[in-house]
Amino acid sequence: xxxxxxxxxxxxxxxxxxxxxxxxxxxxxxxxxxxxxxxxxxxxxxxxxxxxxxxxxxxxxxxxxxxxxxxxxxxxxxxxxxxxxxxxxxxxxxxxxxxxxxxxxxxxxxxxxxxxxxxxxxxxxxxxxxxxxxxxxxxxxxxxxxxxxxxxxxxxxxxxxxxxxxxxxxxxxxxxxxxxxxxxxxxxxxxxxxxxxxxxxxxxxxxxxxxxxxxxxxxxxxxxxxxxxxxxxxxxxxxxxxxxxxxxxxxxxxxxxxxxxxxxxxxxxxxxxxxxxxxxxxxxxxxxxxxxxxxxxxxxxxxxxxxxxxxx
Numbered sequence: 001x002x003x004x005x006x007x008x009x010x011x012x013x014x015x016x017x018x019x020x021x022x023x024x025x026x027x028x029x030x031x032x033x034x035x036x037x038x039x040x041x042x043x044x045x046x047x048x049x050x051x052x053x054x055x056x057x058x059x060x061x062x063x064x065x066x067x068x069x070x071x072x073x074x075x076x077x078x079x080x081x082x083x084x085x086x087x088x089x090x091x092x093x094x095x096x097x098x099x100x101x102x103x104x105x106x107x108x109x110x111x112x113x114x115x116x117x118x119x120x121x122x123x124x125x126x127x128x129x130x131x132x133x134x135x136x137x138x139x140x141x142x143x144x145x146x147x148x149x150x151x152x153x154x155x156x157x158x159x160x161x162x163x164x165x166x167x168x169x170x171x172x173x174x175x176x177x178x179x180x181x182x183x184x185x186x187x188x189x190x191x192x193x194x195x196x197x198x199x200x201x202x203x204x205x206x207x208x209x210x211x212x213x214x215x216x217x218x219x220x221x222x223x224x225x226x227x228x229x230x231x232x233x234x235x236x237x238x239x240x241x242x243x244x245x246x247x248x249x250x251x252x253x254x255x256x257x258x259x260x261x262x263x264x265x266x267x268x269x270x271x272x273x274x275x276x277x278x279x280x281x282x283x284x285x286x287x288x289x290x291x292x293x294x295x296x297x298x299x300x301x302x303x304x305x306x307x308x309x310x311x312x
Contacts, residue, residue, distance in 0.1 A: 001275040002308045004032035005295070006071055006228050006283040010041050010049040010110075017289045018055055022063055024292045032067035033059065033307040034101070034228070034283050037074060039110040053086050060094035064290075067097045070227055071283060072174040072194060074105030075131035076116050076124070084138040084168070088159055091169040099191060101169060101172040102127035125180045127151045132171070132188040139168030141280065149159060172230070178208055186212035189222040197203035197257040199277040204228060205277040226281040232257035233298050234266055240266075260284065264301035271306065 005025050013035070025033045039172060052070055059068050063185040074084065091098040105111070111118040119127060130149040137145045141163070144156040163169070170190035175181030176197065182205065185192040188210045193207055194202055210220040212312075232247065232254060234240035240262055244251050251261045260270045274282060286295060 001272070001279055002031035002281050003067065003271070003303060003305055003306050004034060004067070004281055004283045005030050005283050006034040007036075007289060008038070008285070008287065009035045009052060009055070010047060012047040012285065012289055013050040014048050015050065017054055018050055020292060021286075022066075024295055025122070026063050026066045028064065028296060029303065029308055030299065031073065031281060032099075032283070033063075033076035034071045034099075037070045037072065038107060039114050041057070042107050042109055053090065054058035054100070056090050057093065060090050060098070062305055063094075063097075065097075067099060067122070068094070069169075069172065070101045071098035072101035072103030074103050075120055076111060080131040080134035081154065081157060083157060086136045087135075088139060088163040089170050092164045096165050096169075098169040099172050100135070100169045101174055101193065102128075102132060103174050106157075125184075129184060132173070132184060136167075136171060136188055139163060160185065163208060170224075172226070176205060177236065178205065180199060182209050182212055185223065186216050186218065187208060189223055193226045193228055193283070194298065195228045196230065197227060198256065198258050199273040201258070202274065202279060203277040218296055224280050225278050227258075227279045228283040228285065229269070229282040230257070231259040232252070232300075233294065233302075234258060234263060235297055235301065236263060241296045256303075262297075267298075267302055268305045276308075278312075 004125045006086045007021060009221045023032060038049060040046045040049055052073060056068065087098060105118055108118060117126060130151045134147055134154065136153050138159050145154050146156055147154040169187055172191040172193050173185040173189040174193040176194050179228055186209060194205055206225055213223060232243045247254060254261050259268050271282060
């Protein structure tokens with residue numbers, strides 16, 4: 001298992017902050033840097049929100065080693081042909097370090113504010129499935145794509161130039177739902193990403209995905225397993241207690257939601273349990289975008305327990 005950092009792009013992310021975070025994440029030897037794709041927060045007040053694909057294009061050309069991508073870009077924001085074109089270009093620009101995280105969308109406030117149709121849950125996942133079909137077929141490059149669905153229609157469409165990677169960047173499907181999300185991951189994904197799960201819960205979902213993959217005649221090892229979860233980290237008990245109090249919950253309650261909470265040794269133990277449950281990469285949600293000293297302390301005191309993988 002290796003460790004990456006995830007930031008909330010709608011939580012005050014600006015160019016100076018993005019540049020500092022990217023430099024720190026790569027300099028401290030994390031495996032990757034991921035970010036959300038939101039126009040604004042789920043509840044007021046609105047904060048600065050750096051546009052996803054512009055920020056990823058910058059990251060591709062201003063870093064050398066870290067993997068990166070969206071967790072996750074909603075199907076409701078962009079036509080899948082546009083998403084596929086941008087993803088192929090950014091992946092090529094980075095030398096093959098992008099993971100294309102795709103999701104159905106969920107945040108009502110931003111969809112209302114900016115005029116995007118969120119749709120009912122059933123329709124939302126139907127559109128998401130069509131989006132996955134279009135993206136994977138365009139990136140797969142088996143020839144011009146003709147597709148006629150309820151939400152998207154293509155006629156002899158193809159991506160040129162072709163992505164440097166034969167099928168473009170790997171596709172990540174994010175979510176915990178056993179009825180909708182896991183079947184889509186089993187069909188389309190090269191990586192499945194769960195969110196805020198305890199080791200026991202993750203292990204249960206992991207086994208369910210294995211069964212779905214085998215039913216689809218896919219090897220379980222063909223899909224990487226990752227987890228995005230929260231982090232409350234302190235170098236000593238006093239710092240941990242102060243940060244837990246700021247969350248307005250107890251450490252026990254946070255851990256029950258899958259959040260890693262504690263001092264270095266405590267966090268190492270909790271992450272180790274996730275590794276035992278089958279997690280291959282943890283994306284740790286770093287909410288304080290200006291706390292680079294804390295990020296450095298975490299890297300020095302925790303990261304060494306989990307050797308980081310470098311992209312090929």
